[in-house]
Amino acid sequence: MPVRTRRSETEKDEEKDGADDDHDGHHGHHHGDGHHGRHGDDGDPHAREGGRSGMTAPGDAAPGPAPAPARGEGLDARLVVDRGAFRLDIALTAAPGEVVALLGPNGAGKTTALRALAGLVPLTDGHLRLDGTALDRTPPESRPVGVVFQDYLLFPHLSALDNVAFGPRCRGAGKAEARARAAEWLERMGLSEYAGVKPRRLSGGQAQRVALARALATRPRLLLLDEPLAALDARTRLEVRAQLRRHLARFEAVAVLVTHDPLDAMVLADRLIVVEHGRVVQEGAPSDIARHPRTDYIARLVGLNLYRGRAEGHTVRLEAGPAVTTTEDLTGPVFVAFPPGAVTLHRERPTGASARNLWRCEVAGLETHGDQIRADLTGELPLTADLTTVAAAELGLHPGTPVWAAVKAAQTHAYPA
Amino acid sequence: MTGARAQGPAPAGPGPGPHAPPRRPARRTAGRRAPLPLLIPAAAGLAFLLLPLLALLVRAPWRSLPEQLTSAEVWQALRLSLVCATAATVLSLLIGVPLAWLLARTDFPGRGLVRALVTLPLVLPPVVGGVALLLAFGRNGVVGQWLDAWFGITLPFTTTGVVLAETFVAMPFLVISVEGTLRAADPRYEEAAMTLGASRFTAFRRVTLPLIAPGVAAGSVLAWARALGEFGATITFAGNFPGRTQTMPLAVYLALQNDPAAAVALSLVLLAVSIAVLAGLRDRWMTAS
Known part of the structure; x- marks a missing residue:
């Protein structure tokens, strides 16, 4: 494990506690980018990238009046669900047109959150408002919510067309009208020729699109997607992800997707809400979260070494022990992050390391990582380092080898915790 | 059957010798001789x-059979049996599937x-079921007395009584079968239906029921067969009146005392x-392994 912060140790004990965790202090206040929601007609992915780059840096995330979505518009929820020893407690807001991803490891409570939004799991506490209407007590069949389930759950005895027509039919449309609407949706998904086909004869990508059409055919005000790409193989996934992105861009209401895949989350969503152990641990634009991870889990996802410490000017005294010299001038609790590629390894203590951070370490493990070698180090500061195969061979690295690990101050990044 | 096959010479394969190399461990011990302490009781059981059944075929009055089977009494009993068993199955479906x-x-x-x-009715002696039905729906029964007094409805010793007796005995087969199928079916389909605006009943009717149709069909056949053969509860609760409550099993039993040839027929x-029923179910159960 490349990253060592105190968090992973403390969190297990705090799983059931209230919101006493200082990391979480900011959550629920930082959903300001609702205004970047895309509108209606625009299917151009670049427009969305533009929207993201305007994200607030985490340093500005201090609690303050969040620019909440316009009154009554979109989703405003606090979901509290008790399940035996597990407690889910997350706040979730989104403006119409916005795509929010709940990202987290397995068992974090993401799917429970989705089921609570759909009404399939009752809320223990909290509230759920959609476009100004309270839905807490509304049964699932009366909620204006569409769900794309993880394995799609297309009704196996109905054709693709009848699967899509099922929703409109249940919501009061006549048989002919429902089928006409379903045909329209299938056409929009490029699946007209599969209208009469039973789900078991559809490919994974086609089934996914039928499931999306089925969920959208009821004109939901909230679209929920549970691991929408998890059931697909790698090649289909790439293609379906791009399609899904286009369809989500065209969707004018709130979309919430759940995933444990950071790539899916970053490609599909305008905003990420990272959930661990039933709580929100970080929230913000994908690029922001990738640059400034606040937990081991996220740091691992985006491939950074992450430490907590206390800054005094350019020096950060890490909780793990040693100090790090950074370029940022900060005071108080901070995170320090640097990529594994920024670490250089030496067998002998390098001389003239002026602006360098230098630690005595020992190789704990080696693995190939693409065309590079990734070294797990223990010692003064546990970290991961990437080096070329040639460099690894020249250094003669093997588990147990003592090494010096150096990182330039300019390649570290410190930000307030 | 397996025993007989194991005993016979294997028509293909690398010889049935005891030293046949244990290549892929097959589930059946194919090509190997079954041990006698198992083989003998197995053959005896078979x-x-x-x-x-063979005796029935051997001693059947084949010559007089057409005549036997075309007698009005046989047809009456057969028709009554089929009608009552079918009615009992329908009744079982109507109240048994929701129960499941x-x-x-x-x-x-x-x-x-x-x-x-x-x-419980699966293991209860049918005669006891019949007595219980009498105590409940008989003319002086717990419920029966009110049915009689208020609506003038009498159930025992009527064709309706036959249907009730058969339902009592046969419905558990249907309930157990359908419940098993329901448990095996993915309940999330119902959830998916609900998120699409279906009430729980609509979800059941339009999604669950089609999904479990094979199980319901199998359960129905099982219940129907059980109802067709019902004897104890029927004769206790509905009596043995030709044309009204005398079903085939009752007719067989009665005939055995007066006219054994008719009983065999x-x-x-x-x-x-x-x-025929077994043949209809073979896909489901005969090839279960």
């Missing part, structure tokens, strides 16, 4: 099951007990029906 759904999909206090009670008819 013979025990088949001999009576309740047992499989909901959680209520005492569900285990209810489940045990539902299966009637039995042959029931055997044929049973074989």
